Amino acid sequence: ETLAGADRTAEGTTPAVAGDIAINTEDPSASRVGTIVVNIEQFESALLRAEAGVSCAKVARTASRAGLTGVEFLAGIPGTMGGALAMNAGAHGGETWERVASVRTIDRKGQVHERAPSEYSVGYRNVTGPGNEWFIEGTFRFEPDAKPSMETMKAMLERRKTTQPLGLPSCGSVFRNPPGDFSARLIEAAGLKGYRIGGAEVSEKHANFIINRENATATDIEELIEHVRRTVLDVHGVELVHEVKIIGEVPA
Numbered sequence: 001e002t003l004a005g006a007d008r009t010a011e012g013t014t015p016a017v018a019g020d021i022a023i024n025t026e027d028p029s030a031s032r033v034g035t036i037v038v039n040i041e042q043f044e045s046a047l048l049r050a051e052a053g054v055s056c057a058k059v060a061r062t063a064s065r066a067g068l069t070g071v072e073f074l075a076g077i078p079g080t081m082g083g084a085l086a087m088n089a090g091a092h093g094g095e096t097w098e099r100v101a102s103v104r105t106i107d108r109k110g111q112v113h114e115r116a117p118s119e120y121s122v123g124y125r126n127v128t129g130p131g132n133e134w135f136i137e138g139t140f141r142f143e144p145d146a147k148p149s150m151e152t153m154k155a156m157l158e159r160r161k162t163t164q165p166l167g168l169p170s171c172g173s174v175f176r177n178p179p180g181d182f183s184a185r186l187i188e189a190a191g192l193k194g195y196r197i198g199g200a201e202v203s204e205k206h207a208n209f210i211i212n213r214e215n216a217t218a219t220d221i222e223e224l225i226e227h228v229r230r231t232v233l234d235v236h237g238v239e240l241v242h243e244v245k246i247i248g249e250v251p252a
Helices: 056-065 072-076 081-087 150-163 183-189 218-236
Strands: 009-011 040-043 047-051 100-107 112-115 121-123 126-128 133-141 170-173 200-202 209-212 245-247
Touching: 040 056, 047 056, 056 072, 056 081, 056 150, 072 150, 081 126, 081 133, 112 133, 183 218, 200 218, 209 218
Parallel strands: none
Antiparallel strands: 009 245, 040 047, 047 133, 100 112, 100 133, 121 126, 170 209, 200 209
16 A cells, blocks of 8 residues: 655555565566465465455455454454565554464565465564565464454454544554554654644544645655654654655655
8 A cells, every 4th residue: 555655655564565566686587577466265274365465354354254263453454464464563462473374475586485484583563584575475374263253343443443544545553662652642742743744744633643635745754754753752752663664765
């Protein structure tokens, strides 16, 4: 999901950083550009295979309808499974890599690799593994449950509607939560709710969201992100760390 910008793109943590497969290589004969992969299937009793372009919400619905639990947290993540794998997306106490049984990746030469979770170092909104590879598919393990989890998912979605700015484009949470605190609280306490640069604005509903209020460019968004970071550091002495991934370079 692209938040903005003809000049550059600012892509989000949970939006699919790895969902669109675009492989560039120095060897033109090996170059290939794919499209979003969006297949999803259940196999065995508690395993679900989802390609990188499948939305997190669809995985949650599919698993729930199949009588599986442990998937509810994905319902409120506004992105795709490629991004969820790339950043260990999480919500409501659940995280993506807690559920990973295996992944498939593709490298710059177009070769596909089967990878185990043990090949990755996973932390809070951070995943490190084999270099120059991108997620194209994940297999996820959930638990069978006789009780449908749709009501839990609905409650999570209702909470999201009341606490997040869903009506305007955003890339989700911009900063990681620092230990023992919340980025949104620090940003709000610094008086930054509603602050604008160009068409980009710190959301009045959730201060850790930057919304595209009116034809914002990526430059608007990046300048606002940096302004928020500097202000929070000056006011609170806390260095916020980006959760959002920024793709591209500043134009000359």
